[in-house]
Amino acid sequence: MLYKNELIQSFLSGDMRALARTVSMVEAGDLQSLQLLAAFAREGKRARLIGITGPPGAGKSTLAAKLAESLLDRGERVALLLIDPSSPFTGGAILGDRIRMHAIAGRSGLYIRSLGSRGSLGGLSRAVPPIVQLLENFGFDAIILETVGTGQAETDVIETVDSVVVVTVPGLGDDVQAMKAGIIEIADVFVVNKADREGAERTARQMEEALKLGPSDVPVLTTIATTGVGVPALISSLDAHYQTMLADGELAKRRERRLRKALHAYAASLVSVRLAEWVEEQLTGHWADIESGRVDIYSCGRRLAEEFQKGR
Amino acid sequence: MSQRSFIRVLVAKPGLDGHDRGAKIVARALRDAGMEVIYTGLRQTPEQIVEAALQEDVDVVALSCLSGAHNYLFPKVVELLRQQGGADILVLGGGVIPEEDIPALKQSGVKEIFTPGTTTQAIVEFIRAHAIQK
Ligand SMILES: Nc1nc2c(ncn2[C@@H]2O[C@H](COP(=O)(O)OP(=O)(O)OP(=O)(O)O)[C@@H](O)[C@H]2O)c(=O)[nH]1
Ligand SMILES: [Mg+2]
Numbered sequence: 468m469l470y471k472n473e474l475i476q477s478f479l480s481g482d483m484r485a486l487a488r489t490v491s492m493v494e495a496g497d498l499q500s501l502q503l504l505a506a507f508a509r510e511g512k513r514a515r516l517i518g519i520t521g522p523p524g525a526g527k528s529t530l531a532a533k534l535a536e537s538l539l540d541r542g543e544r545v546a547l548l549l550i551d552p553s554s555p556f557t558g559g560a561i562l563g564d565r566i567r568m569h570a571i572a573g574r575s576g577l578y579i580r581s582l583g584s585r586g587s588l589g590g591l592s593r594a595v596p597p598i599v600q601l602l603e604n605f606g607f608d609a610i611i612l613e614t615v616g617t618g619q620a621e622t623d624v625i626e627t628v629d630s631v632v633v634v635t636v637p638g639l640g641d642d643v644q645a646m647k648a649g650i651i652e653i654a655d656v657f658v659v660n661k662a663d664r665e666g667a668e669r670t671a672r673q674m675e676e677a678l679k680l681g682p683s684d685v686p687v688l689t690t691i692a693t694t695g696v697g698v699p700a701l702i703s704s705l706d707a708h709y710q711t712m713l714a715d716g717e718l719a720k721r722r723e724r725r726l727r728k729a730l731h732a733y734a735a736s737l738v739s740v741r742l743a744e745w746v747e748e749q750l751t752g753h754w755a756d757i758e759s760g761r762v763d764i765y766s767c768g769r770r771l772a773e774e775f776q777k778g779r
Numbered sequence: 780m781s782q783r784s785f786i787r788v789l790v791a792k793p794g795l796d797g798h799d800r801g802a803k804i805v806a807r808a809l810r811d812a813g814m815e816v817i818y819t820g821l822r823q824t825p826e827q828i829v830e831a832a833l834q835e836d837v838d839v840v841a842l843s844c845l846s847g848a849h850n851y852l853f854p855k856v857v858e859l860l861r862q863q864g865g866a867d868i869l870v871l872g873g874g875v876i877p878e879e880d881i882p883a884l885k886q887s888g889v890k891e892i893f894t895p896g897t898t899t900q901a902i903v904e905f906i907r908a909h910a911i912q913k
Contacts, residue, residue: 484864487836491913495783558785559810565831566820572827579834583815 475506478605483578486605490580493597496736504597507604514546514603515709516725518612518625521634526660527613528567529692530634530701535611536571537702543608544576548598550614550624553583560584564613578607584615593736595624596729622653627725629718630655630708632701635674637666651677654685656704662689662697746771786814786910788839791828792821793856794846801873801895802843808899809841809906825855833865838910841902842889844874854887861888869910873897 477485489503517534519527528549535545549564562581571577582594595612602610614625625631633654651657657678659671671687678685686704690697712718749771756762790806792799799821806816817835819828832840840860842853853872860868872884873893881892891905 484833487834488913491783491787491836553815554810557811557813559813560815561806561810562815562817563820565817565835569820569827573830579831581817581835 471503475503478507481606486578486601487580489601490598493601494582494594496594504600504604507601512603512606514599514607515609516599516612516628516630517609517705518614518628518631519634520614520625520631521658521660522636523615525634525636526690526692527634528564530632530658530660530690530698531564531611531613532568532571533692533695533698534702534705535577535609537698538609539571539574539577544606546578546602546605546607546610547580548595548602548610548612549579549581550584550612551581552615558583578602578605593732596627596725596732599725600729626653627721627728629712629721630705632656632658632705634658634660635670636661637664637670654678655708656701657685657687658697658701659687659689660692663691663694742772742775745775749774783838783913786839786906786912787817787835787837788814788841788906789817789819789828789832789835789837790841790843791819791823791831792843793823793825793828793852794844794848795822796844796846797821798845799843801845802841805841805843805873805899805902808903812903812907814903814906825852825859828856829859829863829865832860832868833863836913837868838912839869839871839906841871841873841906844872844876847875849874849876849884850880853884853889857888867911867913869906871902871905873902 474485474488478489489507492503519531519534521527531547531549535547538545547568549562551560551562551564553560560583562583565572565579565581568579572579580598582598599610599612612624612628631653633651633656635658637659657674659667659674661667667689671689675687678687688697688700688704690701692698709718712721750757753762753767757764757767788809790802790809792802802818806818809816817831817837819831823831828840828842840856842849842856844852849872853870857870860866860870870889871891871893872889874895876884876892876894878894884892890909893902893905
């Protein structure tokens, strides 16, 4: 077990074990551990954040591995955050995205971490921004985030990355309605994977038609993630998108949105803990009124919230 | 220090055999017991398993081996974990393991060996009792 000062030292010296430990602490939502982030902050250190989303089985992990490989090949340090669904009932999960990482596992400058979608207090959308910040501070040049492509929390997360790759497969595009609403709109690059299957070109053209209705021209590419066909074009497309965003200020805007979101969530979590404690204190002695029905929880809650705010 | 509210387990298959039915059954049982399971797939070297365990910051490594090479592979995982700062990770083994191999495996640091007759419930309970939750 690493203690706090030792942990900070190890983290700053580039020890992956310290990184892994810290990611767990932040994921657990421990407020004190979030303050550790301040100790790691490095001025000017910026990572490029690429999100990959799309329906289950579309080839997101396979594609993420190929993308990571290309970035590693050109000397970048890469972190992969792989999100798989957790059971809403038990909180348990089988995180299987790592199965697709065999070809790159063990390469230096690479860190791979699997996350359960509901494994953290307050949910994914609260855990991911500080984890991303940790990875950025650790010194990665690129962070690739894979999500399941379903659910509001996922959309929230994917919205905050620099570039969003939406992956689909031939056939699924036949029914554009089948793509979860909101997912198409956030695509910066659209990929029809499994292009070795029949109908890829047709699906790509349908997606192009559908995307024309949107505000900007989103490139539609075809890939075969298992062999790497189309991956260089995807990298070029992402590079071009990055350069455009850098030039027109969109990158700064997205980063600001990400940081604001994280800041709001953190501030809210600090208040909510204190508020909960305070409410509990105030309630002692008054609970009988609520239990008997003399006072309802809504008027009581409103009065307490007002008093809490006055006291600040 | 913060504590996770759940146990994280790496289920790994070292060795060259291509059967992961047993490993998958265990993975599902652990998930149903509320644990987070990272499944890394077939034919992993001890080096790959240890790297994954450390990067994923797991509490437990559950190894399944049917190839007969457990006497080399299981202790190797324990040894590498100890060398790389993962000595607090609980290592378990399963698969077709002859009775006479078990004492030496335990001696090497594998905390428990589960042979084919074991119920998944027994594995869940063992992990709950022995994992040092981070
Ligand atoms: N034929 C073909 N199969 C592919 C291609 N890309 C991925 N696959 C296969 O599709 C299956 C799913 O791939 P993954 O990369 O795990 O897909 P995913 O979208 O990450 O899946 P989830 O994380 O479970 O949602 C695997 O068996 C891959 O080998 C491709 O381009 N062509
Ligand atoms: Mg995947």
